Amino acid sequence: MRNNLTLLLLILFISCNKNEKFVKTNVIPSEIDSLKTEAEIEKYIGAKDSNYKIFKLQNIQNTKTRFFPEFDSLNKILANKVNVKYSYVKADFDNNGYTDLLAIGDNNTNDSENPNANFEIPFTKDFNAIVLMNFSDKKTKLYDLDTDLCYPIVPKVEYINLQPFITVFKQKTKPFCGLKGNEESKSKLTYKFDSFIEYNPEPKSYDIEKIEFSTTPCMGQCPIYNFEINEDRTVKYTGTLLYASKNWKNVKYLKTTISDKEFNDLKSILNYIDFVKLNDDYNVNWTDDRSSILKITYNNGKVKTIKDYGLIGAYGLKRVYEMIIKLETTHNWK
Template sequence: MFKNQINKLFTFLIFIIAFSCKENRNIKVSEIDDITTQQEVQSLIRKNFKNLSQYEVKSIQSFKRHDFGCQTNVKLADELGVKESFYKADFDNNGYSDLLVIGDNHTCFESQNQSCSYTPLVILNLGNKKYRIANISQNFDDYFVPKISEKNGQILLEINKAKIENWKEKIVSKDIKKQVLALKYGAFIEYNTNAQNYIPIQKIEFSTKGCFGTCPIFDLEINNNAEAKFVAKNFNFSDDMEIWSGKNEGIFKTKIKKEDFDSLIKTLEYIDFPELEDYYSVDWTDDQTVDLKIIYSNGKIKNISDYGASGTYGLIRVYEILFDLRKNQNWIKID
């Protein structure tokens, strides 16, 4: 009888394990699941990303700068209960645990050992110990409190920012600026509940102006058949100021690869570009202006001029795709 009871218990345990595996069939174990300390997170980042070899994992509360922006961000983190230096979540829904990390990249001038490199980021886990960085900062020197949330079964990322009404008097609004981001088409962009948004795009025109430096200057046209024209003006193939000629570097044509074209169109549709502002600007000088013109829905036109090229998270992703097209397509020089 005792033996029968053992057999029944064993069978029951097997059933529970099998059921659990079925319910969690998308969950995959990786080295991130075994990480428990910020030192382990830091080691993983430094090992896998050469440009983050000095990255220091630390909580928001560990940033001790005397400037009001940093102090305000610490208070906001306390209010929102964000006190850890890292969190785990599956942002891309591939079954592997990703990492939301708070840290210090130590890439700017530091005074009195006060770092000014507040650098939160997301480490996307691709499996087989392969990782990719997903940027979650809209601008440099950008203070915000990231927080994981969920809606309709999708893991999302909240970007919370304090609204400083008067820097001199140190007055902070009671309201918090909150942006909700989803990982879509390779980047974090503003979450859109209308995931099936469809806007027929006929033509995309994109142009860039110069900056105080070697920002690439070019014009790009893409029609709805993915046929493209690229007018390279300056700094598209070299960032050497000495070779500035004032003449075009060349005119090229190609048909954009299907994967890249689809990514561009789907991103534009998802961010609902007709509803965006016509003009965006950062609050510093000597940066680059980009101009985006989209002809859609039988002749409607949407123009966006963006000084600093960081109007929204979605636009940042669109610009990134357009800039990359200069280098990842099979261009044929025609002039």
């Protein structure tokens, strides 16, 4: 009888924890809360990130792209379908008490016709979906949700038990130059690992033994990486080119050691995005880009390989690539 009672209490405990509700942090007043007009918001965005100093808020219905009008029209249809008609939304996406800002609009900072153009931005995008994360009045960081070169997205703020998420809707794409098209899709994003990635309410816990990441050449000057990250935290680099401090170097073999935190962070995000269930192949719908191959050895020798033409197969994958590539400039290689 005592054993049955213990089992019942254990089941109730697990059930209560599984259904534990999101607890919203009290609002800490900041400058974003005081912004009332679009002009004030545009000025605030430009002041916080110089790459967006000439940013114009626009809802999707009023956006006019210069180079891809067909995709623009399809995005307006999709925006109407999911009832997204705003140019900005305020919400606390990381639940730290400070209000964040989702903004949609046209960034003219790097317009070739602008004599004060800031060429740190590779190209001017007529459509931008950005999030300015607010960590305090003195610390903010801007994230670009629209990683696709051709196809704009529809970002919608949705709440589940008071918790805000950004659902990104993507339009259907057609096959192009031998590349497969993709069906209309949506991804529910949350802020984790210093980025917006696909939300997973039940992360996995695989025993990750080795992480290998490599990239291929492109039609242009794309750096070629080949990383092997081992369980003992040693990292090996082999290849022909390494892009370090904006200088090309020919290398055959380099080695370094990363911290426990860096390795654990990589394992944590891979488990969070449940890498085993991700597609084996991803591709963008344009040509002349580079590909990546992510190979993960886990659970006593099992292997998952993900090929990604364009390196933006998923938001979580893109963040994994960034974390690995960052090692190239943050460590002493020998």
